[in-house]
Amino acid sequence: MQVLKEKDKRPNSNSYMWVQAGGPPGKPVVIYDYDPSRSGAVPTRLLQGYQGYLMTDGYEGYNALARTEGIEHLVCWAHVRRKFVEATRVQAKGKKGRADEAVALIGKLYGIEKDCKDAKDTERLLARQQLSVPILAQLREWLDKTLPAVVPGSALGRALSYLHDYWGKLIRYVERGDLPIDNNRVENAIRPFVIARKAWLFSGNPP
Numbered sequence: 001m002q003v004l005k006e007k008d009k010r011p012n013s014n015s016y017m018w019v020q021a022g023g024p025p026g027k028p029v030v031i032y033d034y035d036p037s038r039s040g041a042v043p044t045r046l047l048q049g050y051q052g053y054l055m056t057d058g059y060e061g062y063n064a065l066a067r068t069e070g071i072e073h074l075v076c077w078a079h080v081r082r083k084f085v086e087a088t089r090v091q092a093k094g095k096k097g098r099a100d101e102a103v104a105l106i107g108k109l110y111g112i113e114k115d116c117k118d119a120k121d122t123e124r125l126l127a128r129q130q131l132s133v134p135i136l137a138q139l140r141e142w143l144d145k146t147l148p149a150v151v152p153g154s155a156l157g158r159a160l161s162y163l164h165d166y167w168g169k170l171i172r173y174v175e176r177g178d179l180p181i182d183n184n185r186v187e188n189a190i191r192p193f194v195i196a197r198k199a200w201l202f203s204g205n206p207p
Contacts, residue, residue, distance in 0.1 A: 001014065001015055001016070001017060001197055001200075001202070001203055002014060002015075002201070002202040002203065003015045003036070003202065003203045003204075003205065003206055004202055004203070004204050004205075005204055005205050005206075006036055006205075006206055009036055014038075015034065015035065015036040015037075015206070016034070016035055016036070016037070016038050016042075017032055017033070017034055017190075017193060018032070018033045018034075018035060018042060018043065018046060019031070019032055019033075019186050019189055019190050019193075020033070020046070020047075020186070021183075021185040021186045021189055025178075028185070030185075030186075030189045032193070033046055034206065034207050036206070038061060039061060040060070040061040040062065040063065040064045040065065041064075042061075043061065043062055043065045044064055044065045044068070047065060047071075050070075050071065051070030051071060052070070052071070052072065053071075053072045053073075053074060053179060054066065054071050054072065054073055054074065055073075055074040055075070055076055055179075055180060055182075055183045056073070056074075056075065056076065056183065057075065057076050057079045057183065058075055058079060058162060058165070058166050072172070073169050073172075074169050074170075074172045074173055074179065075166040075169040075170050076182045076183035076184075077106065077109065077110075077170060077173075077181050077182045078182035078183065078184055078187065079162075079182075079183075080106065080159070080162060080163055080166070080170065081103065081106045081110075083155075083158065083159035083162055083163075084099045084102040084103050084106070084156075084159045085099075085103060086155055086159070087099035087154075087155040087156040087158075087159045088100055088103065089155075090154075090155045097156075098146055098150070098156060099155075099156050099159065101142060102139070102142070102159070102163070105135060105138060105139045105142065106139070108135050109132055109135055109136070109181065110181065112127055112128065112131050112132050112135075113181050115127070116128075119177075120177070121176070121177035121178045122177055123177070124177035124178075125174075125176060125177030126177075128173075128174040128177065129174065132174050133174055136171050136174070140167070143160065143163055143164060143167075146160060147160045147161075147164055
């Protein structure tokens with residue numbers, strides 16, 4: 001967000017709203033924290049003392065926090081899927097390509113999650129181990145075959161690199177039945193703020 005009157009910052013520079021979602025089952029919590037910086041020092045400060053699972057997108061500013069002892073870092077599948085969907089949009093009109101193959105496989109992972117939406121954690125874990133793990137193996141095989149054959153700077157190349165770089169953190173959700181496949185809780189919490197920001201255009205002073 002743009003803040004006009006912020007100490008030691010230009011009026012046309014950006015400041016940031018950091019959003020966290022968590023809480024115990026049945027008691028969800030969403031926290032908004034404002035900060036003039038987007039550096040990795042901010043999430044490290046906000047989550048000081050936290051131990052447990054942390055899901056984020058692939059922003060490198062989370063890396064220092066992810067290396068903190070006691071934090072298990074996961075990366076969101078929705079962000080991966082979005083990159084492949086973007087790659088499908090630059091394909092020849094009316095034709096399917098490699099990006100569609102990735103979208104289809106990721107769609108199968110989400111289909112399993114949809115079927116297990118109301119299941120107990122133990123049941124969801126079993127479904128993930130029996131159904132999701134083989135699909136992940138198929139997607140990994142596809143990735144290893146496709147990545148060397150695609151131009152790195154293309155939309156598909158960027159999507160493949162993202163998938164490759166964060167693979168180890170993307171597949172961790174199948175370790176348990178209570179971990180989310182994506183970070184959509186935070187995405188949904190951000191949406192009202194983003195919509196309102198379009199009307200505000202900027203803020204006069206820090207909130």
